[in-house]
Amino acid sequence: MMEQKHPYLRKDERRAMIAEAARGLILEKGYAALRTRDVASRVGINPSTLHFHVPTKASLVALVAETTRESFLALLPPAPDPARPALVQLRAETTAYHDSLRDHPELAACFAQLRQIAGTEPEVAELLDTFTQAWCQRYVEILTIGLTQGVFRADLKPLPAALALTGALTAFGPRAPDGLAMFWPVFDEIERGFLAAPPHRGEG
Amino acid sequence: MMEQKHPYLRKDERRAMIAEAARGLILEKGYAALRTRDVASRVGINPSTLHFHVPTKASLVALVAETTRESFLALLPPAPDPARPALVQLRAETTAYHDSLRDHPELAACFAQLRQIAGTEPEVAELLDTFTQAWCQRYVEILTIGLTQGVFRADLKPLPAALALTGALTAFGPRAPDGLAMFWPVFDEIERGFLAAPPHRGEG
DNA sequence: TCATGAATCAACCATATGATTGATTTCTGG
DNA sequence: CCAGAAATCAATCATATGGTTGATTCATGA
Structure with a gap:
């Protein structure tokens, strides 16, 4: 032994x-x-x-950033698909992120730490920006699909909406795995704001 | 001279x-x-x-945290007032934050840096948590006022909504003063999600 | 004016820290 | 099995770093 x-x-x-x-x-x-x-x-x-x-220490940080990104990407669900219900995909995408916070809190927390040194390490900044944009873009696509499916209000703008959602969810990164209690309430609230208003049936 | x-x-x-x-x-x-x-x-x-x-260096960090908080607090608008229109107050609250990012980007950026050492400096963690909660609470109160005024959809839950809004806006902290281009589009998108649906007038 | 305390400085200490050098051990293809 | 490549280690370097000590300069009130 x-x-x-x-x-x-x-x-x-x-x-x-x-x-x-x-x-x-x-x-x-x-x-x-x-x-x-x-x-x-x-x-x-x-x-x-x-x-x-x-x-060098800088290359150590770069190594951490790259491996963390790869681990993160491996946890993402399939790419957005126009043929599937947008609400299902939106929920799946968010669930994947939530579960990553619950099961691998080191990933998001590490990104939060690395973001602070992005100002002085261009390589890290580039990696984080690329990843963040790609992650946000997935939500943009899901929201766009939802618009064509008519499940979101017609005046919803995918990019601002995706930035709002990812921004709000990112705030949970440093708090995971504890501090996730408000995760779904927050998501649900944002989702309600995205949904198309149901047809009115007189004054309630 | x-x-x-x-x-x-x-x-x-x-x-x-x-x-x-x-x-x-x-x-x-x-x-x-x-x-x-x-x-x-x-x-x-x-x-x-x-x-x-x-x-000590720790007390230096504490000094920075305290003075930064005070500078931030000095930029906030008057406390929420049930007698004034919620939408006006919501806009004023957000404008104050936006202008702080534009005119004093060092404040939010400093907070973002300090947040990463909160894990090892309980004094800093306490200060940041208290401040963040107080800031979020202002939005909670404004949203609650808006509910009584009937300007928000009836199923809006103030705390999750405030967490979503502050979370999304906080994401702009490290990007200020550049990178504010999407600030108002993001806020407007969230605000649209909060508003009460206008009365239906038949299928459009 | 002058004694006292507050503020400042030069020099120094002990350790931390990223990195290098050159020898040593282990792995691997032939 | 063996020679060269790959991986590892002990020892060391040069500097960075937070903090201390004791003398010195300045401000202020009696």
Whole structure:
């Protein structure tokens, strides 16, 4: 049952371990307290071995950003489909995000941390902007589909509506997995605001 | 026109300068890159003088948080008033926030930076939570007033609606003062979702 | 004016920190 | 099995960093 002391691993395997360790440390102590030594220690390797796999701290951050994005993308539902009911797709898309907050809170929380350093790390800023835009675009498409299906009020504008929805949902990122109590009430409220008013049947 | 080399200032004046310098550095380089030496240098004082006014780095962060909150509060409009039209107050409240992003982008951006260290600085977390809740509560009250005035749809729930609105608007914080182009489209979209449907006049 | 306290500074300390160097161990293709 | 490539480590470097100490300068009221 003894673990090997020094299992030599392939570079990509070691980099995956490094990324996970760094992400964990960022979540626990914040990016400001991220130390390459601590990452190496958590992985169980020498600091110089860390530098062999990840030459600089900036590249370590880039690695964390890339792997986090990939993990996030893997959790998304199928792309919007004009043939399926928009309300179902909207609910599925939001559920996927909700479940990611519940089951993998480290992803959104890590993004929230990385967003703070986007101002000084153009590579990270580019990655986050691209991801955020792509994520918002999925909602834009679902809302557009819904408009053609007539399930949303006719004056709904997909882009502002998608920005409002993703903005509101993003606010839950740093609070997950606790603090999700208001997630569905908030979503439901926004959704009610999107829906077409049912036909009037006299004054109530 | 020569500046005095060593103008001895009162403690509160110096602390105000220190807070402003620290906030500026946090915005320019991120909290992770905040150095007490850089703060002292920007103020134009010796690092040990900085420690005389602000004994630890943690207290420096607390000072920044407190002064930022006070500056923010000073920009808010009068408290919600049941006697005034809710839509006017809602617009005024949001305009005050928008103008704060436009004219004092450092305030919201600083809050966004501080939020990432809330996990390790309970004092900062407490301050941010209190402020955020108080800010959201203002919208809750305005929306509640609007319900009694009948300007919002009857099934609107003030707290989820306020969380949705503040969440969506908060997303603009780190993007100010540029990146405000979608601010009003997003707000208008949310507001349309809040409004009571106008009386039907037959199928359109 | 002058004693007292407040504010400031130069020098320094102990440690943290990202990174490098060169030797050592393990893996792998032939 | 063996030689070269890949991965790892111990030791070290140069600097960054938060904080301390004790002397010095300035402001202020008696």
